[in-house]
Amino acid sequence: MILFTLLALFFAAIVLWKRARRPLVIGAAAVFWLLGAGWLSAPLLDLAQPRVQNAAPANFAPRTAIILLGGGTRYNDDHVLVPPRDVLARIAASARSYADCKRTAPVCHVIVSGGNPQRHSASEADTYLPYLLRDQVPREDIVLENTSRTTYENARNVSAILGRSRYDALILVTSAYQMPRALLDFARFGLAPQPVISNARHIQFGVLPRYDNLVSAETALHELIGIAQFHVYRAIGWF
Structure with missing residues (x-):
């Protein structure tokens, strides 16, 4: 949904700003290619999810x-x-x-x-x-x-x-x-x-865009926006 909204914003900008239509089309194509090919999805995912290395076992109690x-x-x-x-x-x-x-x-x-x-x-x-x-x-x-x-x-x-x-x-x-x-x-x-x-998402880099990379980018953006929303709501007293 976030990526769809981003695409809709690009489309609206292309329709409204005729003089900037060509750079906007190129920019939209570049952004979505970078997401699909993994080069932009990877840093987003790195921000959203911690790297899992030698996680300590859980400590159980009675x-x-x-x-x-x-x-x-x-x-x-x-x-x-x-x-x-x-x-x-x-x-x-x-x-x-x-x-x-x-x-x-x-x-x-x-x-x-x-x-x-x-x-x-x-x-x-x-x-x-x-x-x-x-x-x-x-x-x-x-x-x-x-x-x-x-x-x-x-x-x-x-x-x-x-x-x-x-x-x-x-x-x-x-x-x-x-x-x-x-x-x-x-x-x-x-x-x-x-x-x-339980599991982590991974990016597959390449020249051709991959659907899974777009899903990972959408997931990462959802979590990052959620974290930002949490801090904003805490600051204004909603949480």
């Missing part, structure tokens, strides 16, 4: 909550609602963390946070539930939070759940590009969970 952040839903070719690829990695990482937790801790819960911002037939949390069950996470150890629409609401609604229970350790599972913004939002509610990164 009562541990593993927080799985939603990342949307999509319909597959059979029109069945399923998690996107990045979310499948988050689910797998949450299930692994749960299995590791149960080896040392008596109480391990997975809190799945995700509403239905896409207005599909089910919420993110409800869609992810069968995948956690398939990965051997018992239903009684899964808590569904299925009303949040943004990362900020994830943090707010999960903090309310945590306020009703006592946990000794919190673990936050999400993709590398969402982790910086998620930690900011959770800190806003006085929470400092241990970050567990």
Whole structure:
């Protein structure tokens, strides 16, 4: 959506400023080629997501909550609602963390946070539930939070759940590009969970534009704008 808006702005400028039409067309083509070929997408992605190197294992406590952040839903070719690829990695990482937790801790819960911002037939949390069950996470150890629409609401609604229970350790599972913004939002509610990164996006450089590079650029811009929005809202008292 951000890149589409950028393209629309270029188009509007081309229509309105006839004298600058040629440089605007060249500029728009150059920007989108740099994004698609990876040369501009890569620095954007580096700003948005931390580099993952030798991440320390999570520390579990007698009562541990593993927080799985939603990342949307999509319909597959059979029109069945399923998690996107990045979310499948988050689910797998949450299930692994749960299995590791149960080896040392008596109480391990997975809190799945995700509403239905896409207005599909089910919420993110409800869609992810069968995948956690398939990965051997018992239903009684899964808590569904299925009303949040943004990362900020994830943090707010999960903090309310945590306020009703006592946990000794919190673990936050999400993709590398969402982790910086998620930690900011959770800190806003006085929470400092241990970050567990499920997956990271990567750029493929080349001469020909790649769709995946454009998706990564869109994702990076979404996160960077979200972080900027967080600081602006905090400054004016909205957060």
